[in-house]
Amino acid sequence: MDRREFVKLCGRCAVCLAAIQAPALAPQRPPDLKAEEGRIVPRQGFIRPFPSPYYESLAGGGVRCTLCPHGCELEDGDRGACGVRMNQGGTLMSLAHANPCAVNVDPIEKKPFFHVAPGTGSFSLATAGCNLHCKFCQNWEISQAEPEQTLNYDLPAKTAVEIATAYGCKSVASTYVEPTIFIEYMLELGRRAKRAGLLNVMHSCGFVNEKPLSDLCKVLDAACIDLKGFTEEYYKTMTGGGLQPVLDSIKRLKAHGVFTELVTLVVPGRNDAPDETKAMAHWIASELSPGVPLHLTRFYPRYKLKSLPPTPVETLLRLRETARSEGLEFVYVGNVPSAEAENTSCPQCGALLIKRRGYSTRIVDLKDGRCGRCGREIPGVFV
Ligand code: SF4
Incomplete structure (x- = not known):
């Protein structure tokens, strides 16, 4: 199976078609998947309990x-x-083990990670299912489905890591839905990815108990956690989960030394009050670190919130300033073609370190994880 064939197979996953076309990664040595041919074919409802x-x-x-x-x-x-x-x-x-329904090579910025291996490809996958039921879910076709309802690949962790390596990816990412619902697969992916010299990362809602999270931390290099809002009421009415378990998980990631970025989807009239963002930023700066990157991303009408308008760009920029005024050093605006708010600058001397436009990333003046001008250390995982 060559790269074109694999991408074609992945292309049958309608949810992720756009993502497949996004990256321009130079294919490296094609994977030796002769033994796997005929197996990496998506099948309706494929499950191996x-x-x-x-x-x-x-x-x-x-x-x-x-x-x-x-x-x-x-x-x-x-x-x-x-x-x-x-x-x-x-x-x-x-019922979600080694049977992903979404498989793509994405720019890692799409997770979104801005401080982890910037400008590299990330082998990204997800199974059906999710333990939250967010009214604004962008991937509800797979997150709110059961594995019997999706087209699934028979993709053991070993094969996934081989393909990731062959494509020149620097990381394997469990993403798109809440990945801890396939934690046994994540653990195996993480062990194999690390053995192969790849980073293992996840984008998670953080709604997971202490023991499984601590098991995961042993094979995790970085986490991007959705901090969806900052009130229990918001979590209860909009996601079916709770805020406190997510805050606990974020603190546990810090205690385990897992580099973490945070993401908040700003929904108009629901979680866009400046006081809420102020309280959230204060908590991040005081309980974690001012250096934790925070992504404030734009909502677009989806799933059960089709009647709401997209988040005004001015709201995002205003909340960004609110978060910065609480001491956060890296606050980004996402889902908006806004050049300045996507760039990384040195909090000490102001030098432009990483320039982004959409998913195009250019390292300007970052050297070995430090500002090229003043030498200030920049938090992240830079490879
Ligand atoms: S406790 Fe959570 S992970 Fe376990 S079955 Fe219920 S929703 Fe799924």
């Missing part, structure tokens, strides 16, 4: 899933709120 270690047995054959704060209690045959974890005869099985 995999036992999860994240559950407790209950009386009468029931189980309680311990992966996320929902703590679903499931009778035999029941499935959790994420749609991918099922009690099969008293064992909790993952």
